Amino acid sequence: MADARADRPVRTVGILGGGQLGRMLALAGARLGLDAHVFCPDPASPAFAVAGRHTVAAYDDAVALAAFADAVDVVTYEFENVPAETAALLAARRPVRPGPRSLEVAQDRLAEKTFLAGLGIPTAPFRAVDDRADLDVGVALLGFPTVLKTRRFGYDGKGQAKIATAADVAPALAAMGGSPAILEGWVPFAREISILVARGRDGRIVAWDPPENEHRDHILKYSRVPARIAPTTAEAAARIGATVAEALDHVGVLAVELFVVDGPDGETLIANEIAPRVHNSGHWTESACLISQFEMHIRAVAGLPLAPPLRHSDVVMENLIGAEADDPAAILAETAASLHLYGKTESRPGRKMGHVNRLAPRRD
């Protein structure tokens, strides 16, 4: 009997997660003539409206997962917190791309930092914190300020507590709610960038120009390309992206968030976080590049060829958060702006409702 996991021509891409990233993956697949089947527990998932099929079920519903896998040719995901058991159930039936190593490393901040350090990629100093004793030792070693973070399930600043003085130690630990944590030394960064790369099934890697990212209230607000960094820094970022993707045997798009630290000898990069998926700081690729991060990810997971992403314009991406997307008429009337709304019916504070890419001719 043929191995059910064996490669087959991809006609339908299965996507775990029905948010805006899943929606944009489905749209990108459609441009390549591929059908999408979205799996998400939330019946109001924005991605459902653009997918030929969808399944509403929990991520631990083994029967629904098996039926989903049987209905698609390859499985990918929009978020890194896919439970290991879910990925394993699916992988027994169909290829899951990116693979288990990418999930494992990206789901746990301690595993992630340890993995990066093992590759010789600089990170903030860090210590595992399971209890008060660990935390006291960590604070003594790393000094003030430091940041305590839950090892798992953090995003957009959630599950983080800054420790500026000794008085912050107990409240920070309490904020972890008993979850395993990691204490990270403070990085005096000048700016934040990210590197997005895609790796194909054949191992080929392509990289976009690194965007410079600006956060507000811990949520990405702007990505600007090109970033205000030296050409050698951009090259160093691309090398970090490629090193990470290769070490993970990653297939698909991957982002590494990086701090840029100014020093007497120029700029140094400090790796902060790995996202083994399409990433908010890559939304500008939709308008400023011939091939978007979404299409490149679909190409990679479908086993199709990658191509270096031609960037024809400079660009600023702005996230539209909460009520900012309620009245888009002014944005639509701009000449150099492209609006993308996610079709979410309810705007809540802090919720990502859409984004706008504003183009300018390349300055170089």
Place this chain on the structure above:
Amino acid sequence: MADARADRPVRTVGILGGGQLGRMLALAGARLGLDAHVFCPDPASPAFAVAGRHTVAAYDDAVALAAFADAVDVVTYEFENVPAETAALLAARRPVRPGPRSLEVAQDRLAEKTFLAGLGIPTAPFRAVDDRADLDVGVALLGFPTVLKTRRFGYDGKGQAKIATAADVAPALAAMGGSPAILEGWVPFAREISILVARGRDGRIVAWDPPENEHRDHILKYSRVPARIAPTTAEAAARIGATVAEALDHVGVLAVELFVVDGPDGETLIANEIAPRVHNSGHWTESACLISQFEMHIRAVAGLPLAPPLRHSDVVMENLIGAEADDPAAILAETAASLHLYGKTESRPGRKMGHVNRLAPRRD
């Protein structure tokens, strides 16, 4: 009781026709956060897979049309041969955009030519032909060669017969199968271009740069932008597009196919055909412009603001016909190419399966 046709905020766009144009309209609407509901008699319609809802029914199924209208906020279409009764049934319940005048003029080559002539826009000389007597008079007046065309339902060269000599007259008439026809004088054109404009609900008109079009076997093969025409010719084309859109009170995208005739005093434009919809010769706007023809059409019919379409690159669009799309790997590996496949499962000779846009930096 409120008028059911009254304007309401557009959340769902109803699209008549489920081919590649309907599919690309649905995809463009999705980027604006809008849902699509596609109505098409063909259960294998490519547009269904990217639309939240679809209806499989005949265009004269009054019950299905009423339910469709009630489920959407505005109706548009991907083809001009929407039966007048269908449009009227829908228009009784929801706004249909573009409106009845656009359909009426574009459905009948005689009405179209008469309309253009009435606006002072040059066309080939033409005569209505209902029988052999009309045809003999027409040939005597217009000379050889001429082209006899059915007045309705022609596309991609179908329903046309060239009359080069007297011996072609009888077979040409027979080829019309008794349908009302139009005889058109031969235009000694140097090249073919088209003008695409969009007109908003507020009457604002925006125009793209005219593409130069090359046909093979009566099917569009390439559109190149910029066209090899004088700047004054491009301006004249834009004026023709705007004049036609205004005279029709058109809302949405509209294309006018134009012949460019070289003369001692420079280039002259001869209008050939009006398409009251997104058009194959505008597919390059997807990759070379910030706002595509598809998004602009959706904006217009949804009552959203238009913006002049920024073109950031030069471009050549190539239609992939029949087996040309069977092995896209080589195209995907090109650096400056963007492939778009329509998701049609069966490739037949002459069938449009996809297109590829190849970019180059602007030369101007």
